[in-house]
Amino acid sequence: MDVASNINPGAKVSRTLLVMAGLVSLSAIMFLTWNVSREITALGTATSDNVEWSLSQTEVEYLEFARRAHLGSDLTELRRRFDVFYCASSDNLEHQRCFPFGGSGSSLIEFMRFQFGGASAA
Amino acid sequence: MLLRILAFLAVIILTSSLGTAARAEGVILTVTIGGETKTYDRQALESLGLETIKTATIWTEGVQEFQGVPLYLLTDAIGTETGTLLATAINDYTVEIPLSDATEGGPILAMRMNGEIMSLRDKGPLWVIYPYDQNAAYRSEVTYSRSIWQLDRIEVTQ
Numbered sequence: 155m156d157v158a159s160n161i162n163p164g165a166k167v168s169r170t171l172l173v174m175a176g177l178v179s180l181s182a183i184m185f186l187t188w189n190v191s192r193e194i195t196a197l198g199t200a201t202s203d204n205v206e207w208s209l210s211q212t213e214v215e216y217l218e219f220a221r222r223a224h225l226g227s228d229l230t231e232l233r234r235r236f237d238v239f240y241c242a243s244s245d246n247l248e249h250q251r252c253f254p255f256g257g258s259g260s261s262l263i264e265f266m267r268f269q270f271g272g273a274s275a276a
Numbered sequence: 277m278l279l280r281i282l283a284f285l286a287v288i289i290l291t292s293s294l295g296t297a298a299r300a301e302g303v304i305l306t307v308t309i310g311g312e313t314k315t316y317d318r319q320a321l322e323s324l325g326l327e328t329i330k331t332a333t334i335w336t337e338g339v340q341e342f343q344g345v346p347l348y349l350l351t352d353a354i355g356t357e358t359g360t361l362l363a364t365a366i367n368d369y370t371v372e373i374p375l376s377d378a379t380e381g382g383p384i385l386a387m388r389m390n391g392e393i394m395s396l397r398d399k400g401p402l403w404v405i406y407p408y409d410q411n412a413a414y415r416s417e418v419t420y421s422r423s424i425w426q427l428d429r430i431e432v433t434q
Contacts, residue, residue, distance in 0.1 A: 197417075199412075199415050199416060202334050203334055203335060203420065211369075214367075215367060218367070234366065234396065237395070237396035237397045238366060238367050238396065238426060240397050241396065241397050241398065241399060241425075241426065244397070245335060
């Protein structure tokens with residue numbers, strides 16, 4: 155018996171549709187895979203440090219310093235803590251310039267903005 | 277009264293500068309391995325051998341010249357072949373550096389940047405620098421996170 159002649163036109167159309175849908179989803183999967191792998195490669199290379207992290211680090215160093223200044227500490231340790239804070243904050247001022255924007259409510263940001271604003275106005 | 281205040285200030289300034297000088301000349305790296313502690317001052321570190329890396333970093337602008345002790349020379353000197361290095365900074369921030377990173381052409385413990393000793397304010401006394409420009413594999417978040425600065429102690433764990 156001839157198989158091809160047995161298939162009615164409706165079944166033929168639906169089979170063609172099925173094959174096409176299969177091809178479309180296959181190419182969609184391929185495209186998305188390519189996209190994801192490209193993004194992973196791009197994310198694998200970083201061109202700058204994490205801004206949120208370095209900002210929070212600056213605040214932590216500020217609080218460490220401020221707390222020691224408040225509670226009292228020997229001068230060497232206080233100086234050391236200030237240098238660590240200075241190092242962290244100078245990074246942000248030089249490379250990211252985040253202080254003029256946002257971050258209200260944080261005593262550090264307010265302090266830095268005051269300092270930064272004062273410096274640029276002078 | 278004014279004299280007394282001046283004398284008091286002079287004493288504070290003198291003692292503080294003496295304190296800084298003593299620190300600058302003293303131990304800059306403490307290495308702990310299996311309960312034993314070894315300390316290194318600047319001279320002891322330099323005597324292990326120096327290497328220079330010229331590279332740009334994500335924390336500086338333009339190409340910089342870093343000079344310091346290659347990490348593999350330090351791990352050779354303390355005689356460790358297995359384990360992980362826990363590198364801790366002055367502010368107690370700690371990163372894990374696998375011993376497999378301590379190879380020739382790998383990271384150095386930079387002591388000088390462009391010929392100048394790095395102070396605490398410039399990420400000194402020690403800054404782990406990888407040759408980022410020379411090896412694309414080092415330009416990754418993982419390596420950047422291992423590039424700890426203000427390093428002052430290393431612990432070897434198994």
